[in-house]
Amino acid sequence: MLVLTRRPGEGIVIGDNITIKIIEVKGGGIRIGIDAPRETKIYRQEVYDRIRQENIEATRWDMADLDILSDDLAGRTVKK
């Protein structure tokens, strides 16, 4: 991992179109500004990790589960 030291107001340029700027350092937190193309996906690491983990978790089921759950949930839909 590349490690750089930056001060508030300084930035980092990644590739052709991503710029990261240190806005301020305050009470243990660091505010960061990111300029990137709109289609670039930017996630907080812990949010990304949680969703990734849940997606993987969601692949662990088997057909018997689906059958039983379908029976349990039959008729359990809210009338729209």
Add this chain to the structure above:
Amino acid sequence: MKKITTRFGEIEYDPANIIHFPEGLVGLEDLHDFIVMPNKKKGPLFWIQCVDHPEYAFVVTDPTNFFVDYVLSPDEEERKKLGIGEEDECYVLSIVTVPPSKEITLNLAAPILFAPKTNRALQVVLENSPYDVRTPLPRLEEERR
């Protein structure tokens, strides 16, 4: 028709029915093409089978079956990725997790947007939303109220 071998056995599908996730799923970015599998049983659950990585399949549901207020629509960037206009239809699906307890949860924090017109889909992340990746179904008593 094409054939793949999945952990549920051999599945035959028509490539014309593929739902394409241009960005894959969050953390599983290689999973691009899925087919919707009909559920033999009645009820709100169905499943989608990944075609490019046949070991992956997900149970999904229309979350409004359980959460009537759960409404979202794609923003401009998402519509562009889905290849649709503002007036085109877009459905919302939730991935279902089946834990060992069988008390299923819905991932309401990262729903799937599906555009039937283009057969494209996106998993979007709702940051700062009140919804959890592991939202239990509302209790029956609550639902009846």
